[in-house]
Structures are given as C-alpha cells and as structure tokens.
Amino acid sequence: MRKIFIAAASIAVLALIGPASAQQPIVIKFSHVVAEKTPKGQAALKFKEEAEKLLPGKVKVEVYPSSQLFGDAKEMEALALGDVQFIAPSLSKFDKFTKQLQVFDLPFLFDNIGAIDRFQQGPEGQKLLTSMSSKGFIGLDYWHNGMKQMSANKPLLTPGDAKGLKFRVQPSDVLAAQFIQLGANPQKLAFAEVYQALQLGTVDAQENTWSNSFSQKYQEVQKNFTETEHGVVDYMVVTNATWWNGLPKDVKEGLEKAMKLATKVNNDVADQLNQDARKKIATSGTATIQELTPAQRAEWKKAMEPVWTKFESAIGKDLIQSALKSNSGGKS
Numbered sequence: 001m002r003k004i005f006i007a008a009a010s011i012a013v014l015a016l017i018g019p020a021s022a023q024q025p026i027v028i029k030f031s032h033v034v035a036e037k038t039p040k041g042q043a044a045l046k047f048k049e050e051a052e053k054l055l056p057g058k059v060k061v062e063v064y065p066s067s068q069l070f071g072d073a074k075e076m077e078a079l080a081l082g083d084v085q086f087i088a089p090s091l092s093k094f095d096k097f098t099k100q101l102q103v104f105d106l107p108f109l110f111d112n113i114g115a116i117d118r119f120q121q122g123p124e125g126q127k128l129l130t131s132m133s134s135k136g137f138i139g140l141d142y143w144h145n146g147m148k149q150m151s152a153n154k155p156l157l158t159p160g161d162a163k164g165l166k167f168r169v170q171p172s173d174v175l176a177a178q179f180i181q182l183g184a185n186p187q188k189l190a191f192a193e194v195y196q197a198l199q200l201g202t203v204d205a206q207e208n209t210w211s212n213s214f215s216q217k218y219q220e221v222q223k224n225f226t227e228t229e230h231g232v233v234d235y236m237v238v239t240n241a242t243w244w245n246g247l248p249k250d251v252k253e254g255l256e257k258a259m260k261l262a263t264k265v266n267n268d269v270a271d272q273l274n275q276d277a278r279k280k281i282a283t284s285g286t287a288t289i290q291e292l293t294p295a296q297r298a299e300w301k302k303a304m305e306p307v308w309t310k311f312e313s314a315i316g317k318d319l320i321q322s323a324l325k326s327n328s329g330g331k332s
Contacts, residue, residue, distance in 0.1 A: 025060040026251065030086040031069040031078065039211075039273060040088055040235060041065050043143055043266030047086075050258035058251055079240055080136055088143060088235040092172040098131040099314035103323055105174035106308050106315075107230045108301040111327040113147055113271075116232055119326035124319060129236070138241045140259050143266040145233035146209035146274040151222040153204065155290050159303035165204040168194050175207075175231075177307050191216075198222060209233050211270070214277035219287040226290045228300065 030047065034040050048061035070078045075087045076097075091104045103109070110116045119125045120142045129139035150156050152165055163183035169175040176186040187203050191212075197203045198221040206218065212233065213219070237259065244252070282289050292300070308320055 023057065025058055026247070028059055028061045028086060028255075029064065029069070029084040030061060031064045031075055031084040032088050033067045033072055033075070034065065036065045039145065039266045039270035040143060042269050043262040044086075044088070046265040047258050047262035050261045051255055054254040054258055055251060059255070076137075079238065082240060082243060085243060086140075086237060086239055088237045090145075090170065091142075091232075091234050091236055092170045092175065094132065094236065095172060095174075097135045097137065098128075099311075100128055100131050100316060100319060101236075102172070102174045102311055103128075103315050103319055104232055104234060105172050105178075106311065106320070106323075107174075107178040107304040108228075108297075109308065109320070109323050110232065112229060113144065113232070115323075115326040116144075116234070119323050120234075122322070122326065124322040132238070133241050136241050137238045138244050139236045139238050140256070141237050141263045143235040143237060143263060144270045145235065146211060146270055147229040148207045148209060148231040148233060149213070149225055150207050150228050150230070151205060151213065151218055151225040151287075153223045155224050155288075156205070156226040156228070157290060157292065157296055159300055162205070166202070168197060168203045168206040174307065174311055177310055178231075178304060181304060181307050194218070195221065207231070209274055210277040210281065211273040214280055219281045219284045222287060224288055224290060225281060226292065228292060228297075230300065230304075 028051070030044050032040055032044055036042070036045065044063045044065065048063050051059050051061050064084075069084060070087075072089070072093070075084070075089060076093070078084050079087050091101050094101045095105075104116075110119070125142070129141075132139070150162075152162075154161065156162055159182050162179065165184045166187050167179045167184050168189045169179065169186045170191075171188045176188070179186040184205075187197075189197055189203065194203070194206055195216050195218065198206065198218065206213075206222070207228075207230070208216075208218070213222075213225070219225070247255070278289070281287055312320060
C-alpha cells in the first residue's frame with residue numbers, strides 16, 4: 001500500500017510541474033523598460049494579444065512595461081534565473097555575451113533601415129539570433145527603434161566638426177571608439193540623464209533616433225541636428241534557452257507566429273514615430289536640421305572605417321562584409 005501511495009504521489013507531482021499540468025496555461029512574463037505608447041510597448045501588447053489568440057488556454061502573457069519588474073541593469077539576470085521569459089534590450093547591451101552583435105554599432109556600415117532589414121532577415125542576421133545560445137539566451141526577432149542622427153549646438157557637416165565635443169553614448173565600446181576616432185570625447189550616460197547633461201553643458205552632443213530625441217525634448221537644448229543615419233538603435237527579443245527548448249512544439253510555433261505579427265507592429269509604429277518626430281523638430285523653431293550631401297556622407301564613412309578595422313577580429317570580417325553587401329540590396 002505504501003508503494004502504491006508513493007507512486008501515486010510521484011505521478012501527482014509530475015503532473016503539477018509538467019507544462020500542461022491540470023490544463024493550467026503557461027505564464028509568460030514579458031518585461032521591458034519603456035512606456036506602452038512606444039513601438040516596443042505596442043509590440044509587446046500585440047504579442048500578448050496574438051499569443052493568447054493563437055494558443056487559447058495554453059498560454060497567459062503578462063506584460064510589464066516601464067521597468068515595473070526589472071530595469072536595464074537587471075533584466076538579463078532575471079531572464080537567466082527564469083524570473084521573466086521575454087525581454088527586449090537594445091542590441092548594444094549584448095556585447096558582454098557575444099561580440100558579433102557589435103556589427104550593429106559600427107558607424108556608417110549600413111546605408112539605411114532597408115539595408116538593416118535585409119541583413120537581419122538574411123542568413124547571417126538570423127544566425128546572430130542564436131549567437132548567445134551557449135550563454136543560455138535565444139533571440140526570437142529584431143525590433144526597430146530607428147536610425148541614429150547626431151546633434152550639437154553647431155552644424156556637424158564634416159568629421160572634423162565633431163573634434164573636441166563631448167558626445168553622450170550608450171555603454172558600448174564600439175560607440176565610444178567611433179567618437180574617439182573623430183577626436184571627440186565619448187561620455188557614457190544613462191538615457192534619463194542626457195537632457196540635463198546637454199542643458200548644463202556636461203556633454204555637448206548626442207546621437208539617437210528622431211523619436212527618442214523628440215520625446216526627450218533635445219531640440220530645446222541642441223541647436224543643430226544632422227541627418228547622418230550613421231547607426232541604428234534596435235532591440236532583440238530574447239528568451240531563456242532552457243525554458244524555450246522545453247516548450248511543447250505547438251506552443252513554440254504559436255509564439256513564433258505571434259512574434260512575427262508583433263514585429264510588424266513595432267516596425268510600422270517606429271517608422272511613423274520617427275517621421276513625425278523629424279517633422280516636429282524641423283518646425284520647432286529652436287533647432288535646425290542639416291542634411292548631408294552624398295559627398296559629405298562618404299567623407300564621414302571614410303573617416304569611420306578605421307573603427308570597423310579595430311573591431312574586425314572580434315566581430316568577424318565575413319560578417320562585416322555580409323552587412324556591407326546588404327547596402328546594395330543583396331542578401332547576407
């Protein structure tokens with residue numbers, strides 16, 4: 001009788017911990033650090049909507065925006081520990097896990113967002129989604145924020161115009177190196193601190209997307225924006241590899257379909273927000289937008305190419321060449 005009881009108890013425990021125990025839905029916590037109205041925020045909500053529609057009763061998606069659960073500094077650790085199942089950090093945040101993703105930080109490597117799309121959806125870009133699998137993370141898709149522009153209190157039309165300026169950058173070795181290459185002084189600052197730093201003169205200049213710049217009101221403290229399109233602010237939606245690989249096949253397929261639909265929402269919203277923000281900065285009356293001629297942009301690109309060489313061994317020469325190929329419309 002005792003053996004029968006133990007066997008029955010064991011079966012009950014296994015049923016409780018199984019993925020479909022007692023028909024309870026799999027709870028998926030999606031944590032991110034921005035507001036719901038942003039492209040990432042809207043996409044996370046779309047993912048929830050579509051996942052629960054495609055997998056009724058099988059999954060329950062809980063979205064936590066604005067660092068409600070974890071901030072930038074803690075979200076990768078939380079994902080590793082299984083405290084959340086989905087996060088979407090900036091690509092610049094992954095360099096401690098893989099140097100290959102630094103390809104997206106190389107200045108003037110991609111001509112436009114179309115080239116980045118071609119690279120990300122091509123074979124090499126898709127391989128990068130699993131470049132952190134040995135560290136326990138799997139990427140599911142890329143989400144755009146947009147192309148970066150530069151701003152300062154003087155026009156930045158040639159590489160020499162940046163010399164001596166204190167430029168705010170994200171904590172990325174590549175982003176710091178690009179401004180050192182120009183004779184500028186990179187300053188690593190948190191996003192929330194940039195407006196005040198520009199206002200007080202702690203930093204002189206910054207780089208970011210149109211939408212990020214406008215939402216932070218940089219046009220109030222920067223007289224000139226230059227449409228450089230020199231880099232990208234993108235995100236990767238990542239999950240815990242062990243958790244993901246343990247999901248039932250039908251659940252995994254449903255989540256992948258939901259992710260594709262969410263990606264389209266993110267990228268459409270990001271594109272529209274950037275177009276609108278550029279127009280608002282142009283008509284703000286406090287800032288002027290400078291457009292580079294093809295010759296001027298070529299000068300910037302040539303000035304930045306030593307940065308590509310500096311990080312070539314870490315990123316991979318073939319990967320950089322693949323990224324360059326995407327500019328001509330070729331798949332990587």
